Every structure is written in structure tokens, then in C-alpha cells.
Amino acid sequence: xxxKEEYEFVRNAVFTDPDxxxxxxxxxxxxxxxxxxxxxxxxxxxxxxxxxxxxxxxxIILCFNEPVEGVSLHAVSLQVENNLFKNVTWSPLSTxxxxxxxxxxxxxxxxxxxxxxxxxxxxxxxxxSRQGIISLSGVPCRPWSFTFTxxxxxxxxxxxxxxxxxxxxxxxxxxxxxxxxxxxxADFLKSYFEVTxxxxxxxxxxxxxxMIASEIEQYRELLTWAECKIGKLTLAxxxxxxxxxTSSDISIAPMTHVDEVxxxxxxxxxxxxxxxxxxxxxxxLVFLKQVTSCKESLMKYCWQYKESNSSDITGSMCLRLNSLxxxxxxxxxxxxxxxxxxxxxxxxxxxxxxxxxxxxxxxNLSHNNLSSFTALDPxxxxxxxxxxxxxxxEIGAHTVDTRRYLCSSPLSHTLDYDKKFEExxxxxxxxxxxxxxxxxxxxxxxxxLDIMGNAAAVDERFMLFLVKLLPGLKWLDGEELx
Numbered sequence: 001x002x003x004k005e006e007y008e009f010v011r012n013a014v015f016t017d018p019d020x021x022x023x024x025x026x027x028x029x030x031x032x033x034x035x036x037x038x039x040x041x042x043x044x045x046x047x048x049x050x051x052x053x054x055x056x057x058x059x060i061i062l063c064f065n066e067p068v069e070g071v072s073l074h075a076v077s078l079q080v081e082n083n084l085f086k087n088v089t090w091s092p093l094s095t096x097x098x099x100x101x102x103x104x105x106x107x108x109x110x111x112x113x114x115x116x117x118x119x120x121x122x123x124x125x126x127x128x129s130r131q132g133i134i135s136l137s138g139v140p141c142r143p144w145s146f147t148f149t150x151x152x153x154x155x156x157x158x159x160x161x162x163x164x165x166x167x168x169x170x171x172x173x174x175x176x177x178x179x180x181x182x183x184x185x186a187d188f189l190k191s192y193f194e195v196t197x198x199x200x201x202x203x204x205x206x207x208x209x210x211m212i213a214s215e216i217e218q219y220r221e222l223l224t225w226a227e228c229k230i231g232k233l234t235l236a237x238x239x240x241x242x243x244x245x246t247s248s249d250i251s252i253a254p255m256t257h258v259d260e261v262x263x264x265x266x267x268x269x270x271x272x273x274x275x276x277x278x279x280x281x282x283x284x285l286v287f288l289k290q291v292t293s294c295k296e297s298l299m300k301y302c303w304q305y306k307e308s309n310s311s312d313i314t315g316s317m318c319l320r321l322n323s324l325x326x327x328x329x330x331x332x333x334x335x336x337x338x339x340x341x342x343x344x345x346x347x348x349x350x351x352x353x354x355x356x357x358x359x360x361x362x363x364n365l366s367h368n369n370l371s372s373f374t375a376l377d378p379x380x381x382x383x384x385x386x387x388x389x390x391x392x393x394e395i396g397a398h399t400v401d402t403r404r405y406l407c408s409s410p411l412s413h414t415l416d417y418d419k420k421f422e423e424x425x426x427x428x429x430x431x432x433x434x435x436x437x438x439x440x441x442x443x444x445x446x447x448x449l450d451i452m453g454n455a456a457a458v459d460e461r462f463m464l465f466l467v468k469l470l471p472g473l474k475w476l477d478g479e480e481l482x
Contacts, residue, residue: 004211006030011218018228027234031215034208035241040068040133040141044333045125046359049146049195056152057109059358059384060125062090063333067100068133068141075132079124080110080150093355093381100136103332103356110150118153168475169387169448171342171364176303176318185302185317189295192337209245212238229272236264240286258290280347281328291321292334305340318342318362327369332356343368344389355381362387366450369394373436373456380440389450391477396456424468434465441469448475 007030013023044063047053060078062071071090078085085108092101110121126145127133133141179185219235222228239257265283269276291297303318318340321329326346332353335341340362343351348368354360355378363385370376370393379385421438437456449470451457457477467473467481474481 003030003034003208007211007215011215014231015222018222018226018231021230024230024234028237031212031234031237031241034211035244037065039139040135041065042127042141042144044336045146046336047123047146047148048192048337049148050191051148051195053148053150054153056111056150057107060106060108061336061356061358062104063336063356064102064104064133064141066135067096067098067102068135069098069100070132070134071101071104072132075127077124077126078106078108079126080108080121082122094353094378096136098136105358110152118151121150121152123148123150168478168480169362171318171344171362171387171389175306176320177306179299179302179304179317181299183304185304186295186299189298189302193295205245209242212242212245216242227271229268232264232268232271236261236268236282236286239264255290255293258286258293261286262290277327284326284328285330287324287326288321288329288331292331322346322364329353339384350375351378354378358382358384360385364389365393366391366453367393371395371397373440376440380443383444385444386446387448388446390454391450392453395451395454396459397454424465434462437462437466438469441466444470445472446470447472449473450477452477 007027010023010027010030013020014027017023041064042062043065044061046059046061062076071092073086073088073090076088076090078088088106088108090104090106092099093103093105095101108123124145124147127141127143131140135141216235216238219231219238223231223235239261243256243258262283265279265286268279269283272279291301298319301320303320305316305318319335319338320342322342323345326343326348328350329343329348330353333356335357337359338357339359341357341360342364344364344366346368348365348370351365351370358381360382361384363379363382366389370390372395376390379388421435421442424438424442425432449466451466456462463476467476
């Protein structure tokens with residue numbers, strides 16, 4: 001029991017001198033080794049196992065519990081009506097410095113049905129008989145598979161697109177109605193949490209769970225006689241680890257200790273203002289885990305569009321996580337189904353990870369702390385995005401953009417649509433100042449954009465640049481374009 005001996009060793013060190021941070025850092029490493037699953041596993045996917053899709057072209061999303069490589073045609077089989085699709089390209093939505101990605105994407109197109117007819121296709125996606133998906137440490141992924149059906153009917157998609165683009169979408173409180181407990185949305189969420197697919201989940205380790213429980217008791221005792229900020233932080237991490245390890249499904253962990261964890265982070269924000277932002281971010285991530293942990297919790301934030309004509313349940317629903325003081329967002333693996341998301345009136349300074357929500361068509365980010373276009377980088381992966389509200393942020397207010405190095409430059413030519421830049425600039429030498437905006441919006445087909453209340457929106461040349469850049473734009477800051 002190497003880990004048990006090490007825990008005792010480091011516990012003696014921190015109890016002897018709670019102010020010595022070296023012992024705490026080693027304890028954090030030990031905790032990571034204890035909680036870490038031995039092999040990579042698929043924790044979430046879209047479409048859901050057993051679901052029915054009514055579009056002819058749609059994304060397929062795979063979310064793993066850790067970054068992996070090797071997701072390819074050779075490692076993942078995609079069968080439609082028992083016919084193997086060979087023209088499939090998988091790509092990571094974002095990668096670490098080793099080119100490993102946690103979320104992978106491909107797009108599937110099913111042949112259109114004949115006029116006035118419909119057809120059902122059975123689709124199976126599997127890694128059962130293949131090897132090749134491996135973690136950073138070289139450990140192969142556990143086998144997994146899931147199936148779903150596709151109902152194809154003539155001109156179904158075109159009709160929905162036309163209806164959606166003719167009118168301005170309102171995201172005010174008056175536009176929504178609360179979802180009833182007996183509604184179709186409630187039924188969808190119930191089935192969502194019941195379906196885990198055909199994934200082979202690792203069984204929780206009893207001795208590891210017992211070790212974490214023992215550590216929790218020890219550090220609770222420590223905090224009774226020592227007002228130690230790093231002790232509170234360690235206890236919060238232990239409690240979250242305990243919740244994660246007591247679940248047989250690692251994609252949906254029980255939140256037994258969440259209230260205590262949130263209280264600890266609230267205390268830390270007051271006790272250690274120097275690291276306030278870190279504690280605030282951790283608080284936000286834990287809170288979102290609680291929100292997405294079960295149907296009853298998530299239902300509180302689901303609202304129905306009053307005037308929606310969509311036959312798609314998720315298309316007529318908006319997940320409203322507004323006015324929650326969130327500074328960071330997460331738990332995206334549980335939100336792959338979301339098409340409309342309201343994150344307004346929070347304290348977001350980053351939207352990292354949002355690229356996983358490939359179905360997203362309507363997004364409200366107004367009244368946040370987003371300080372630059374490069375902070376919006378995940379948006380360029382959201383090809384279904386049509387309605388975007390960025391109003392009343394801090395975009396353009398800072399002369400120095402510390403995130404700029406994350407964005408491609410006009411000299412690097414790393415974007416697949418960057419050849420359009422010269423055409424949009426049309427000889428205007430000052431247009432190079434708008435390169436960051438171009439890198440975000442250049443590959444999107446946005447029809448409604450709100451950007452007022454940002455310093456960048458004061459520049460008339462920039463607003464004209466946006467209109468050129470987005471030829472499908474019909475509404476800009478509430479005004480219809482002609």
C-alpha cells in the first residue's frame with residue numbers, strides 16, 4: 001500500500017507545520033494519483049445512445065475523461081445500416097501541447113429521402129474491436145459503443161432553417177416560460193440521465209474510497225485547531241474526490257458534499273483575497289457540477305421559448321444559467337444537447353471549453369467580463385451558431401490583450417478561411433487591427449449579433465467591417481439590416 005504509507009508521511013508533515021506548503025503540494029499530487037482512473041474512458045457522447053435524430057447532417061461528439069490521441073477511422077468504426085463508413089475524419093476540438101484532445105468531433109451526412117417519403121437509419125459507433133485510442137501515458141482506452149437512429153424526411157432541415165432566420169430572436173425574460181414537471185422537456189432530461197450508453201465504466205476502488213474518507217476525517221480535525229487556508233482548500237478537494245469516487249458512473253457523480261465544498265470556497269474568498277479569483281473559479285465549477293448532476297437540479301434552469309415552432313424538444317428550450325455570479329464554466333460533457341444557452345449577467349472572463357457544445361445555435365454572453373476577442377476563441381468552432389449576444393462586456397477596452405498570443409495572426413495563415421480576409425478588408429490598411437475579430441467570426445454564419453456596450457463597438461469602421469464579414473447578418477444591435 002504505497003499510497004497509504006505516503007498519505008501518513010505527508011499528514012505527519014502538515015500536522016507538524018501547517019504553514020509549510022511543500023507538504024500540501026505533495027498531498028495534492030497524491031490525491032490526483034488516488035482519484036485518477038487507470039484507463040481513459042468515454043464519459044459522454046452526442047447523439048445519445050438510443051436517441052432519434054431528425055437531421056440529415058449533424059455532429060458526432062465524443063467526450064473522454066482525459067485527453068487522448070488516436071481517435072481516427074482506424075480506431076473508431078461508424079456503421080450506418082451495417083455499412084461501414086470509410087470517409088470519416090475525426091478532429092479534436094482543442095488540444096494540449098502534446099496534441100491530445102478530450103473532446104473529438106466528426107460530422108455525418110445521411111442521404112436525403114425521396115420527395116414525400118421518409119426513412120429510418122440505424123447508426124452504431126464503436127471502438128470495441130479496435131485499438132489506437134490512448135492517453136498521454138500510453139494507456140489504451142476502454143472499449144465502448146453506442147447506437148442511435150436517424151429519421152430522414154424530405155426538406156425537413158430547410159424548413160426549420162428558414163423559420164429560424166426570418167425573425168429576431170428575443171432572449172429577455174418575457175420570451176420564456178418555466179418548464180413544467182410533466183412536460184416533454186422533463187421527459188427528455190429523465191431519459192438523458194437514465195441513458196449512459198454501452199460504455200464499460202470502471203468499478204470504484206473500495207480501498208481508495210476508504211482512504212479518501214479517512215483523509216477527510218483527519219483534515220476536518222486539523223481545521224478544528226488551525227485556521228489554515230490551504231487546509232480548507234485541501235478539504236474541499238478531498239470532498240469532491242470522495243463524491244467522484246463513490247459513483248459507478250464517472251460522468252454523473254453524486255454531489256453529497258457539494259454544499260460543504262461551496263461553503264469552504266466562500267470562506268477562502270474572504271480569508272485569502274489575494275487568490276480570490278482562483279477560489280471564485282473553483283466555486284463556479286463546483287456549482288455547475290451540482291446544477292448538471294441530476295434531472296431535478298437541471299430542470300430549475302430550463303426554460304421554454306413561448307413562441308417556438310420547433311418540433312425538436314431541445315431546440316425549443318433554453319438553458320438559463322444567467323445571474324449566478326459565475327466566473328468560469330465547465331461540465332460541458334453533460335450539456336452536449338444544449339442548443340440555446342443564456343450565460344448573461346455573470347462574471348465570466350473566459351469561455352474555455354464551450355467549443356464542445358456543437359449544437360449551440362443561440363448564445364447570450366452579455367453583461368460579463370470578457371475583455372477581448374481572443375477570449376472568445378472557442379466560438380470559432382461553433383458552426384451552428386446563429387444568434388450571439390456579446391453586449392456590455394469589456395471587448396476593446398484594454399489596450400494590451402494578454403491573451404493575444406493564443407490567436408492566429410494574419411501572417412501565420414493557420415485558419416481555413418483566412419484567404420477571405422483581404423477580400424473583406426478591401427484595401428483598408430487599418431483592417432489588420434480587426435484581425436482578432438475576423439479570426440473568431442470569419443468562419444461563422446451568424447444572422448443576429450449584439451455587440452453594443454463594448455469599446456470596440458464605438459468604432460464605426462469596425463462595425464462596417466463586421467457587416468462585410470458576416471454576409472448572412474440580418475440583425476445588428478437590435479436593428480434590421482437591409
